[in-house]
Amino acid sequence: FPQNGSDVANRKKVLVIGGDGYCGWATALHLSNKNYEVAIVDNLVRRLFDHQLGLDSLTPISSIHNRIRRWKSLTGKDIQLYIGDICDFEFLSEAFKSFEPDAVVHFGEQRSAPYSMIDRSRAVFTQHNNVIGTLNVLFAIKEFREECHLVKLGTMGEYGTPNIDIEEGYITITHNGRTDTLPYPKQASSFYHLSKVHDSHNIAFTCKAWGIRATDLNQGVVYGVRTDETAMHEELCNRLDYDAVFGTALNRFCVQAAVGHPLTVYGKGGQTRGYLDIRDTVQCVELAIANPAQPGEFRVFNQFTEQFSVNQLAALVTKAGEKLGLEVQTISVPNPRVEAEEHYYNAKHTKLVELGLKPHLLSDSLIDSLLNFAIKFKDRVDTKQIMPSVSWKKIGVKPKTVAA
Numbered sequence: 001f002p003q004n005g006s007d008v009a010n011r012k013k014v015l016v017i018g019g020d021g022y023c024g025w026a027t028a029l030h031l032s033n034k035n036y037e038v039a040i041v042d043n044l045v046r047r048l049f050d051h052q053l054g055l056d057s058l059t060p061i062s063s064i065h066n067r068i069r070r071w072k073s074l075t076g077k078d079i080q081l082y083i084g085d086i087c088d089f090e091f092l093s094e095a096f097k098s099f100e101p102d103a104v105v106h107f108g109e110q111r112s113a114p115y116s117m118i119d120r121s122r123a124v125f126t127q128h129n130n131v132i133g134t135l136n137v138l139f140a141i142k143e144f145r146e147e148c149h150l151v152k153l154g155t156m157g158e159y160g161t162p163n164i165d166i167e168e169g170y171i172t173i174t175h176n177g178r179t180d181t182l183p184y185p186k187q188a189s190s191f192y193h194l195s196k197v198h199d200s201h202n203i204a205f206t207c208k209a210w211g212i213r214a215t216d217l218n219q220g221v222v223y224g225v226r227t228d229e230t231a232m233h234e235e236l237c238n239r240l241d242y243d244a245v246f247g248t249a250l251n252r253f254c255v256q257a258a259v260g261h262p263l264t265v266y267g268k269g270g271q272t273r274g275y276l277d278i279r280d281t282v283q284c285v286e287l288a289i290a291n292p293a294q295p296g297e298f299r300v301f302n303q304f305t306e307q308f309s310v311n312q313l314a315a316l317v318t319k320a321g322e323k324l325g326l327e328v329q330t331i332s333v334p335n336p337r338v339e340a341e342e343h344y345y346n347a348k349h350t351k352l353v354e355l356g357l358k359p360h361l362l363s364d365s366l367i368d369s370l371l372n373f374a375i376k377f378k379d380r381v382d383t384k385q386i387m388p389s390v391s392w393k394k395i396g397v398k399p400k401t402v403a404a
């Protein structure tokens with residue numbers, strides 16, 4: 001589908017940092033399909049973590065080069081590729097100057113809480129990679145592309161689990177007779193989640209000081225694997241992590257059910273979080289780009305569609321598994337994390353809905369399809385990677401391996 005010159009000139013240019021990862025790959029394809037001009041920045045460190053820790057995606061994934069070639073052959077659309085580390089400011093500057101983005105979507109961080117709690121060096125790597133990477137993006141926008149809108153992936157985990165309702169970014173407080181609207185208190189509970197808190201503060205400050213326009217998407221836990229675009233060809237298939245370091249709750253439970261491993265509920269299982277389908281991740285990011293923040297505005301959206309406790313997820317997967325003839329057991333695993341296991345949780349999430357989000361709520365059919373996906377690839381599952389091996393309390397300075 002060749003583009004004529006004026007079309008190309010009018011298309012919004014979006015730089016997707018972390019575009020080879022789970023959320024980033026799905027988003028890059030979605031935006032390209034929606035006729036945005038897309039470039040991916042990634043240093044492929046996520047693939048390196050797999051090699052270093054002996055892990056692998058449930059689904060076989062193609063190299064980033066083959067992914068992009070396949071996309072071009074199927075749709076005629078180009079995705080540009082900049083391989084490099086955003087902590088390297090010279091590399092990032094060149095990518096900015098050559099692509100001239102109108103929006104930057106920043107997924108490019110070390111995103112696993114357990115990874116950040118393996119040992120001192122991984123804790124330091126996580127905070128350095130995430131905080132300095134984001135600072136560099138802020139400086140690049142200031143220096144080369146002042147009007148560019150930053151859409152930054154934050155996390156619902158920045159708020160922790162307070163005993164009051166969680167607002168979207170800000171809370172209005174009356175104290176000693178005076179009232180102000182202030183950033184909502186942050187109580188993160190891993191070095192990873194804390195890196196997101198530090199990012200949010202740096203972004204808020206630069207919006208105020210330099211007039212940068214930014215949207216912080218405090219995303220909940222993502223589940224699912226297929227999006228319209230990644231389902232078009234096996235070479236476009238997304239990654240699906242099920243191991244105890246990078247796998248997240250519902251995705252892990254579906255893979256565990258498929259291979260006959262008991263579902264690993266940590267502690268009492270009352271831990272409640274916001275969750276969303278990966279098809280809604282791509283929708284939310286597109287909505288944020290299509291409706292940019294104003295210059296100087298630091299906008300915060302809570303990006304999830306439903307809340308579940310870990311016990312509720314285990315019950316849903318058990319029911320869906322039984323329908324498919326699987327015998328699903330659940331075990332209570334001593335909690336490797338330090339977190340509340342029974343708590344109040346009620347988080348607002350209306351701003352993206354106001355912008356037009358049409359959520360894909362968790363349904364039996366989604367769990368069925370995720371389970372069937374897991375069954376299809378069950379021979380690729382290394383069951384030794386399922387039980388948690390990273391402890392929040394036992395973290396120390398000594399370099400650790402996490403092999404079973």
Ligand code: NAD
Nearest residue numbers: 018020021022023043044045046085086108109111219222
């Ligand atoms: P992912 O690890 O699959 O993808 C992140 C990508 O960023 C990887 O491809 C990695 O190679 C790249 N990257 C990391 N550091 C980089 C650097 N310094 N320079 C260039 N590239 C770099 O993670 P994901 O699950 O796709 O998450 C994406 C973002 O969304 C993260 O910021 C994460 O914190 C956030 N998020 C994810 C979830 C979830 O459930 N997966 C939930 C909430 C928020």
Ligand code: USQ
Nearest residue numbers: 111113155156157219220221248249264265266271273310
């Ligand atoms: N949990 C279990 N059993 C498991 C795995 C997890 O009980 O086998 C529990 C955890 O203890 C925790 C909850 O489920 O209470 C969620 O854990 P998770 O591993 O699914 O998610 P989390 O560590 O919070 O991190 C993931 C992503 C991260 C993102 C975050 C969004 O890896 O990038 O920021 O979800 S949120 O949880 O809203 O902060």
